[in-house]
Each structure stands twice: as C-alpha cells, then as structure tokens.
Amino acid sequence: MRDANFGQDEFEALLAESARAAADFDESERPEIQSELADRHALRRVRGFSTELQDISEAEYRQLQLERVVLVGVWTEGTVEMAENSLAELKALAETAGSEVLDGLIQRRDKPDPATYIGSGKVVQLREVVVATGADTVICDGELSPSQLRQLEEKIKVKVVDRTALILDIFAQHAKSKEGKAQVELAQISYLLPRLRGWGDSLSRQVGGRAAGGAGIGGRGPGETKIETDRRRIRDKMAKLRREIAQMKVSRDTKRQERRRHGIPAVAIAGYTNAGKSSLLNRLTNSDVLVENALFATLDPTVRKSTTSDGRIFTYTDTVGFVRHLPHQLIDAFKSTLEEVSGADVIVHLVDGSHADPFEQIRAVREVFAEIGAGDIREIIAINKADVTNPEVVMDILRQEPNSFAISVKSGFGIAGLIAAIESDLPRPNVEITTLVPYSRGDLVSAIHERGEILSEEYLPEGTAIHARVDGALAKELELL
Ligand SMILES: Nc1nc2c(ncn2[C@@H]2O[C@H](COP(=O)(O)OP(=O)(O)OP(=O)(O)O)[C@@H](O)[C@H]2O)c(=O)[nH]1
Numbered sequence: 001m002r003d004a005n006f007g008q009d010e011f012e013a014l015l016a017e018s019a020r021a022a023a024d025f026d027e028s029e030r031p032e033i034q035s036e037l038a039d040r041h042a043l044r045r046v047r048g049f050s051t052e053l054q055d056i057s058e059a060e061y062r063q064l065q066l067e068r069v070v071l072v073g074v075w076t077e078g079t080v081e082m083a084e085n086s087l088a089e090l091k092a093l094a095e096t097a098g099s100e101v102l103d104g105l106i107q108r109r110d111k112p113d114p115a116t117y118i119g120s121g122k123v124v125q126l127r128e129v130v131v132a133t134g135a136d137t138v139i140c141d142g143e144l145s146p147s148q149l150r151q152l153e154e155k156i157k158v159k160v161v162d163r164t165a166l167i168l169d170i171f172a173q174h175a176k177s178k179e180g181k182a183q184v185e186l187a188q189i190s191y192l193l194p195r196l197r198g199w200g201d202s203l204s205r206q207v208g209g210r211a212a213g214g215a216g217i218g219g220r221g222p223g224e225t226k227i228e229t230d231r232r233r234i235r236d237k238m239a240k241l242r243r244e245i246a247q248m249k250v251s252r253d254t255k256r257q258e259r260r261r262h263g264i265p266a267v268a269i270a271g272y273t274n275a276g277k278s279s280l281l282n283r284l285t286n287s288d289v290l291v292e293n294a295l296f297a298t299l300d301p302t303v304r305k306s307t308t309s310d311g312r313i314f315t316y317t318d319t320v321g322f323v324r325h326l327p328h329q330l331i332d333a334f335k336s337t338l339e340e341v342s343g344a345d346v347i348v349h350l351v352d353g354s355h356a357d358p359f360e361q362i363r364a365v366r367e368v369f370a371e372i373g374a375g376d377i378r379e380i381i382a383i384n385k386a387d388v389t390n391p392e393v394v395m396d397i398l399r400q401e402p403n404s405f406a407i408s409v410k411s412g413f414g415i416a417g418l419i420a421a422i423e424s425d426l427p428r429p430n431v432e433i434t435t436l437v438p439y440s441r442g443d444l445v446s447a448i449h450e451r452g453e454i455l456s457e458e459y460l461p462e463g464t465a466i467h468a469r470v471d472g473a474l475a476k477e478l479e480l481l
C-alpha cells in the first residue's frame, strides 16, 4: 500500500522510475490509425450532465470532484525529461483542480493505443495501482476519444478523465466575472457537443424504443431522437452564450477603442500560466490583482494606466495564462479576452525561468500568439523568478532570444531595465508639431505631455510654445487652435 501523502521528491522519483520501466514495455503493441479528430473527447466524464441532459446550465458550476487521482501519460516523442515534465504539469493541474495525486505512470509508445490509450498490458498494471492506492479517478495526459475513455473506464472501474476536461474544470472553478463564466460555459459546452456522437449508442439504448432505431426513423419533431433533441438544445444554448458574450464585450471594446483613438499605447503582459504575470502588473502599477501559486489564477483581464519616464500615458494589461495544448474550445470562447493580447502594441512575454523547461513554455506560448493573430507584435521576453533560477538556464535564454531580460518580480532585480525596454519599444508619436497654446487651453498642454514627446517647451506672454511629436489625432486638434 502506498502512502497517500507522499511528497514531491518521492513523486519525482516515482515518475522517473515509471518512465524507465515504461521505456521497455510492450513496444510490440502496434496502435492502429488514430480515431478522427471529430471523434475524440468524452461526454460521459462530465458530472452534472446526467444521461438525460436535464439542464444544460449545469455545466456552469460543475466540478469534476476529482479527489484521489492516479495520473497516466503516453510518452510518444522527445526525451524522458519531457515526458516527466508533462506528467509533472498534469500533477500541478490536478492539484489546482483540488485533487490529491497518489501516483503517476508513463508508458513509452509510438502512439496512444486506439482502444485504451495505454496498451492493454499497461491497463492491468494501472488497475493494480488504482486498487492499491484507493484512487477514485484516473487522469490521462492528453485528449482521449469517447471510446478510449469508455473502454478504459470499463477496465479500470473508476472514473477516467482527460487533460482537456481537467483544464476546463479549473477554468470553471476560477471564473469570477459574468463574462468569464459565460466564456467557460461556452467552452465546456463546445467540448461536450462532439462527444454526443460517441455517446450515441448508449444514449439510444437508454431512451429505448423508437429512439434506439436512431436515424432510421429520422425526421424532426415527434420522431426526433433524444440525441438530436439534446444536440439542438446544446446549440441553442451555445448561440445564447455567444450573444451574451458579444454584448458584454461591447463595453470593453469601446474602452479599448477610446484609448486607441487617443493614441494611448497598450502593453500586454502575457505568458505561460503561473509565470508571474499578475505579480508583474502589481509591481509595475501598484495594483493588487490576485497572485497565487496555482494555474490559471487569472481569467479576467485587468487594464492599468502607467506613464513613461517622460510623462507619456500607456496601459498594461494582465491576462489569462497559456499552457501547452491549450484546449481550442477555450481559445475560441476566450477570443474577446485574448484580444487584449492581439490588440497590444507591445507584448511582455513573461517566462518562468525556474520552470523545468522554459524553452518549451516559450514555444507553447508563441503557438498561441500565432493562433490569436499576435505573432507579429513586438515581443519582449522577460525571464522571471531570477531569484530562484539556475543562472545557466537564464544565460541560455538570453543568448537565444535577442530582446530578452532577466528579472525577478519578487526581489525587484532587472525591473528598471525591463521598464526602460518597454518604454523604448512603445510606438512613438509620429507627427512633429510646433505650436503656441494659449494659457486658457491647459488641457491641450497636458494632452501633449501625456500623449506626445516634448522636444522643447517655452512659456511666452501669449501662451506655451511647444515643439513636440504627437499622434495624428492630437495634431488635428492642435491645428484647430
Ligand atoms: N520566486 C519567485 N516567485 C515569483 C516571482 N514572481 C512571481 N512569483 C510567484 O509565482 C506564482 C504565480 O504568480 P502569479 O503572478 O499569480 O502568476 P500569473 O502568471 O499571473 O499566473 P496565472 O494568472 O495563474 O496564469 C506566485 O506564487 C508568485 O508569488 C519571482 O520573481 N520569484
């Protein structure tokens, strides 16, 4: 019997051991062609969604209620370290969701088994571990097809969930704002929808009678099968959520457009989850956004005003963190939130330098940047947590990334340098003006200070003579003087 409360070291030793053991395990099992993308995912895993699908809105506050879990991963490529990092991340995700991790297993395979994700021999071993530890749930480190989840569950005899469901669950737990909740719910429902197909058989059997005849009977209305009714209700619900999100988005869009019209540059703080984004925003702008050693602590963007050393106004935005294989349902649903990143003038891409594989983090984050149309925005890499990072790793990143800086939000190390880099990367106002502003128009003088770059300023009897560079909108206003 394993100790349910073993610590980090034991867990790590265990991971290493299981990876080694798995490395020479049943290579002979040849997986067949992977099931189609559209066929992946598992409806049956989600609590609160009864077979009858009584209430679609149950998805909103649903929790998987995973308590004592065993993790299992399939290691298909890369090094042992990469496979272990992946499982360690799954452990952090599981813990963030509130579960206790009892054990972790990795199997080396070319591809996940199309029937049971891990090979059939490994399934027996996994069942033994589940019995020995008293686990109530198995979490797989990937996206599984409905039939994979079903078959695994039949053999292991406890609940089996995949990584996507786990991440959606964390988002559901952390969503605070109305908009955030609606976005998460939309993501959850779109995760469920394709899973209805894989579920069709058992669903039809349960409703029995004519529905069991499935599409054969066909037709809408009274002849409609249960699964079709459910699909339609889910689609209606999704449409309603999309409308709600679009409405809530309007006020944030208006504010952003207002800032843009006033030529106020935007800096987005983006990066992997738990890199220290909220901590950095707090330090840079004296704010108190929630900071937590947990994944996806922040879901709602926070915009804060700041000024450059020469008095120009700009904004910092803290936003939702990214993760490897961020479920696409979340990217879709959080589109309006992610516009805070794709609409920025400069991205401060924060990296946790103390993470086991910061390069992998950088790669995963850039993948999301590309997906949301932020791939071409000026990017500053800030390697955070320098207080606890191996200096060689930091040096490595600094060498490979030309626009990069080492910082520690905690100790303050490197922050001044980062601020200087941000200021110098901000878009510069590009219209050069020479003007005389009467003393009655102090508002314009302030505007030039806040939005422009002063080249010279002189107080004359008739008013303030200013030579400056300003944005086009302000230049127009000044022309009217
Ligand atoms: N040692 C050290 N820890 C830090 C530093 N900066 C942040 N942290 C810690 O890292 C953890 C995550 O910080 P957050 O600011 O919440 O990170 P985040 O990127 O906003 O995370 P999410 O919102 O969850 O994506 C917290 O426990 C912080 O105290 C640092 O410079 N050094």
Ligand SMILES: [Mg+2]
Residues within 6 Å of the ligand: 277, 278, 279, 290, 291, 297, 298
């Ligand atoms: Mg945060």
